[in-house]
Amino acid sequence: MNGNVVRRLTKSERGSVLMWALIMSICSVLLGSAYLLMADYLNQMVLDDICKKQSFYAAFSGLKNGQNSPDIENQSLQNNYYGGVGYGYDKILNERGNQGLASWSNYLIWGYGSASAPDGRYSWRDSIQYGYGTTTFADYLWLTVSERDTFTNDTVLFWTPDTLDGKVHSNNYIYIHSTYNRPLFLKRVSSCKNDTRPPRATLPPQVFKVPFLPNAGAIYFPDQADSVRKYAGSSYTIGWRDSARFKMYYMRIYGDSYKLLRKNRSNPPNWDTLNWSDLPLIPFGNDAYFVYGKLYIDAPKAPSRQLFGLKGRVTIAASDTIIICHDLVYSCSDANGIVPLSGYDALGLISETWIFMSKNFSTSLYPLPTSTLRVNAGIVALKGSMACEGIYDNTAPEFSSLVIHGSIAQRNRGVVHRGLAGSGRGFVQKDYKYDQRFAKDPPPHFVPSGNLREVYYQP
Numbered sequence: 001m002n003g004n005v006v007r008r009l010t011k012s013e014r015g016s017v018l019m020w021a022l023i024m025s026i027c028s029v030l031l032g033s034a035y036l037l038m039a040d041y042l043n044q045m046v047l048d049d050i051c052k053k054q055s056f057y058a059a060f061s062g063l064k065n066g067q068n069s070p071d072i073e074n075q076s077l078q079n080n081y082y083g084g085v086g087y088g089y090d091k092i093l094n095e096r097g098n099q100g101l102a103s104w105s106n107y108l109i110w111g112y113g114s115a116s117a118p119d120g121r122y123s124w125r126d127s128i129q130y131g132y133g134t135t136t137f138a139d140y141l142w143l144t145v146s147e148r149d150t151f152t153n154d155t156v157l158f159w160t161p162d163t164l165d166g167k168v169h170s171n172n173y174i175y176i177h178s179t180y181n182r183p184l185f186l187k188r189v190s191s192c193k194n195d196t197r198p199p200r201a202t203l204p205p206q207v208f209k210v211p212f213l214p215n216a217g218a219i220y221f222p223d224q225a226d227s228v229r230k231y232a233g234s235s236y237t238i239g240w241r242d243s244a245r246f247k248m249y250y251m252r253i254y255g256d257s258y259k260l261l262r263k264n265r266s267n268p269p270n271w272d273t274l275n276w277s278d279l280p281l282i283p284f285g286n287d288a289y290f291v292y293g294k295l296y297i298d299a300p301k302a303p304s305r306q307l308f309g310l311k312g313r314v315t316i317a318a319s320d321t322i323i324i325c326h327d328l329v330y331s332c333s334d335a336n337g338i339v340p341l342s343g344y345d346a347l348g349l350i351s352e353t354w355i356f357m358s359k360n361f362s363t364s365l366y367p368l369p370t371s372t373l374r375v376n377a378g379i380v381a382l383k384g385s386m387a388c389e390g391i392y393d394n395t396a397p398e399f400s401s402l403v404i405h406g407s408i409a410q411r412n413r414g415v416v417h418r419g420l421a422g423s424g425r426g427f428v429q430k431d432y433k434y435d436q437r438f439a440k441d442p443p444p445h446f447v448p449s450g451n452l453r454e455v456y457y458q459p
Contacts, residue, residue: 047117054115058087063111066091084116135449138348138378138442141166141187141434143409143449145221147175150385150412151392155197158183166407166434171218173197182207187434190216219449221411223382225317225350227445231288232317239292244319249291252276253299255311255331257283265294276305284314287444291318296358297349298326309333310376315348315443322351323389325358327374337374337403339435346435347406348443349377354384357416357427359396371399373427378407378435378443385414388426398422401429407438409447 065079066089080086090110137143147170148155158164159177168174168189176183178198184206190213196203200212229237238260239247250261259279295318299310311331329337330345339345349355362371379386386408390396392415402416417426 051115051117054085055113058085058113058115059111060113061111062087062089062113063109065089066109066111084114086114088112136438136442136446137380137409137449138407138435138438138446139167139449140169140409141407141432142168142170143219143407144170144172144413145411146170146172147413148172149415156413156415161429162432164189164432164434166436169216169219176203176207178202185209185212188213190214192216192218221382221409222447224352225290225380225382225447227447228288228315228317228348228350229290231445232286232290236286236288237290237292241292241319244292247293248296248320249293250274250296250325251291251316252307253297253310253328254281254306255308257281284312287312287314289314289316291316292320293318294320295322295351296325297322298324298328299330299347300327301329310345310347313344313346313444315350315378315445317348317350317352319352321354321356321384322349323356323358324349324361324373324375326361328377329374330376333374333376333405337372337376337405338433339376339405339437341436343437345376346437346441346443347377348380348446350380350382350447351384352382354414355379355381355386355410356389357387357402359388359390362399372401372403373399375402375404376406376435377404378438378446379404379409380447381410381414382447383411385410385412386416387414388416391415391418391426394418394425396425398424399427401431402427403431403433405433406435408432 065087079088089112092108141164155173155175157175157177159181160183162183163186164183165186167187168185169191171192173193173196174189174191175197182203186209188210189208192215194214196212200208238249239262246265248263248265250263252259259276259281261274261279295316297316300307301309309327309329309331327337328347328349330339330343330347332343332345333339357373357375361373388396388402398417398421415426416430417428418424421428
């Protein structure tokens with residue numbers, strides 16, 4: 001023997017070593033499988049992310065094609081980029097109308113994109129929704145062609161207590177009180193001129209809470225309410241074109257209905273002595289009405305006489321002057337004539353000439369300081385102005401205040417008060433508030449401005 005001790009493993013010991021080898025082999029296989037599964041999962045995640053991005057960008061291509069396509073109703077397109085990446089769009093006409101001699105359309109477009117992994121095991125589809133159309137006059141709290149009064153050619157200033165909480169635009173100069181009686185503009189102000197009068201640099205910065213936009217594009221004022229005429233049709237047109245200059249009408253709104261009185265202009269009645277109970281109640285059957293002639297209108301709240309303001313959505317246009325006789329409010333408005341954001345009711349009031357606040361709507365200001373006229377409407381005077389009736393011939397009494405919660409568009413700025421408080425004419429105070437709902441949901445068939453805008457965009 002060489003002195004080395006050779007130890008032979010027993011049978012039981014040899015079995016333990018084999019068992020451990022088997023266990024380690026199984027663990028190695030499981031660990032390798034886990035790594036392979038993790039790698040496959042990570043690879044799938046990367047493919048997922050690539051497919052999502054490819055489909056999203058492909059959807060943009062589909063949307064772009066839809067935007068650039070001709071104005072054809074209800075058209076669609078599907079194309080392939082390469083491999084498993086494709087794009088397309090659907091384009092559906094939402095609304096169409098007329099603006100003077102031009103036409104406008106509002107489409108809804110869906111851009112589609114799809115992508116699949118090279119091995120075909122994974123695919124992804126994405127879409128982008130988009131709408132566009134023209135803005136309407138109801139996008140602006142204050143919209144004019146000129147800030148000059150038609151009768152006197154005087155400039156009419158913005159001044160205290162004017163607080164404009166909606167967009168303001170004029171195709172001409174915007175005139176502002178140059179000293180202590182300054183207005184406050186809370187939303188965008190734009191003008192086709194290069195500056196305000198006096199120049200904006202001479203005004204305190206607090207006058208404009210947002211930047212003033214000079215040299216803006218002009219907003220076209222049509223001279224007829226084409227879209228309302230069209231949608232009113234023969235069934236919801238009151239009067240006739242040939243007799244319009246001889247006729248006048250009084251429409252009093254009772255919730256979702258109205259009563260209508262027809263008179264010849266040669267024999268005007270005392271409106272406040274009318275017996276409305278003798279007239280039939282006519283339900284509103286359309287969202288657009290057109291009147292040939294002069295129109296007196298109101299929608300007061302007087303529960304004892306079943307008067308609860310306007311309930312619903314309608315636009316009423318007239319070929320001649322519109323005179324607001326008493327409160328013209330919604331069913332949803334409060335006692336001060338303020339409309340809640342959750343309200344559904346809306347009124348468009350469009351005259352192809354002038355809109356006047358009646359000089360006979362209530363008692364005069366002195367000695368009764370509570371005579372306030374409340375108006376809820378999108379107001380448009382296409383050829384004239386919004387003003388106080390009798391303000392130019394000095395026959396208007398002096399009232400306390402005029403509250404308009406809606407929007408105002410007029411070709412030339414009108415006058416609602418003249419003289420000093422206590423010895424003047426018209427409305428001493430005026431409070432114009434923008435109906436924020438109009439920015440997205442204007443009164444039906446309202447006057448388009450000709451400017452394109454996004455309605456919504458949703459990736």
